[in-house]
Amino acid sequence: MPIPRLPRRKLLLLAATLPAPALAQAFPDRPLRLVIPWPPGGTNDIVGRLIADGMATRLGQPVVIENRGGAGGALGAEVVAKAAPDGYTLLLGGSGSLTINQLVRRRIPYDPATAFAPIGMIGSGANVIVVHPSVRATTLRELQAAARAADPPLNYASPGVGSTGHAAGALVTQVLGVEMEHVPYRGTGPAMNDVVAGRIQVFTNALAPMQPQIQAGTVRALAIAGPRRNAAMPDLPTTAEAGFPEIQAATWFALLATGGTPPDRIARLHAALNATVADTDIRRKLEEGGLDVETSESPAAFARFVQQDHERWAPVVRRAGVSVE
Structure with missing residues (x-):
């Protein structure tokens, strides 16, 4: 027995009643x-x-x-x-x-x-302020004094111009009232390499990529720029505890x-x-x-x-x- 052909209008109405997966492949259907x-x-x-x-x-x-x-x-x-x-x-x-x-x-x-x-x-995550061990500072107050006495000025790295690290580093210099030279990089990794090598003295960035270097002693953490201490480094004081509550920078x-x-x-x-x-x-x-x-x-x-x-x-x-x- 031949199958009857439905009018176009009835086919459209039938299609409208079908569930979405029957009409189109579910998202995503490729990488x-x-x-x-x-x-x-x-x-x-x-x-x-x-x-x-x-x-x-x-x-x-x-x-x-x-x-x-x-x-x-x-x-x-x-x-x-x-x-x-x-x-x-x-x-x-x-x-x-x-x-x-x-x-x-x-x-x-x-x-x-x-x-x-x-x-x-x-x-x-709140940013962490670190220095190379050659910088004679274990606190932000000591960094302030070291930066004021430095000739030529200390420099600070950032992961790039316009990054959070750039703004945070500039904020540190402003609040401490010191002059430091900004050195931008193409990412955190290259910047961190030069900090560890001693070509850069100061770096303000998120904790994750710096934590292994802090633990290894190749860089020294001074403070965390957030409202509370971080569970990953509970002994590290906040910038407010260090006397500079205006320094707040999170990524x-x-x-x-x-x-x-x-x-x-x-x-x-x-x-x-x-x-x-x-x-x-x-x-x-x-x-x-x-x-x-x-x-x-x-x-x-x-x-x-x-x-x-x-x-x-x-x-x-x-x-x-x-x-x-």
Whole structure:
């Protein structure tokens, strides 16, 4: 018996009643790319690889890492800003590449207001102020005295112009009332190498990549620039305890997609991210690296956090006089 042919209108109505998976393949159906806008070896790289592995398990697709350093994170961010808005290209963003960089650079190759679709937070960690052992200072007061007496001036490293480390280092010099020369690098790893080698005297950065060197004694930690001590280094005083409460600098890490990515895909990525950060083993590794793990209840909540962070850092950057042509 021949099968009757349905009119086109009835076929369309039937299609409308089918569940979404029957009409289109579920997202994601191919590998994703996570752009880390810094070279390998720094905190961004450590955090990004942990998150990529965890999300790959939960999304059922590989998450391929692409390190794209330069311009304080702007080069890597530009890759994501100009990618297809389909959720397959992600950015490990942070306070440096998303907040400080936009405040200090007069020209950025994308519109920060529309270039990215916020997904969610991973965590944050107060920056640690370290010196090479050749610097005769075990406290911030002693660093202040050493810097005032230095001729030529001491120098301080940053992971790049426009990074959180750049603004934090400038803030240290401003609050201490000293002159120090800024030496920018293309990431935390190269900067740390020169600090350990003694070519750089002072460095302010997130704890994770510096912790092994602190424990080995190749650099000396003076203080942590946060409101409370860090569980990974409980004996290290805060900047407030050291007498300089104005020095507050934290690095936060988060995930974003290209602006215009469909909300349902953002929701899928947000759920996978939060599940990853909630994983006991991943959370432990993040905390051992000095991060206070903190997720966003929604992409919209994370978007509000980014705006508030911008408003908090803007006056700090202006007072420190940090700017890039």
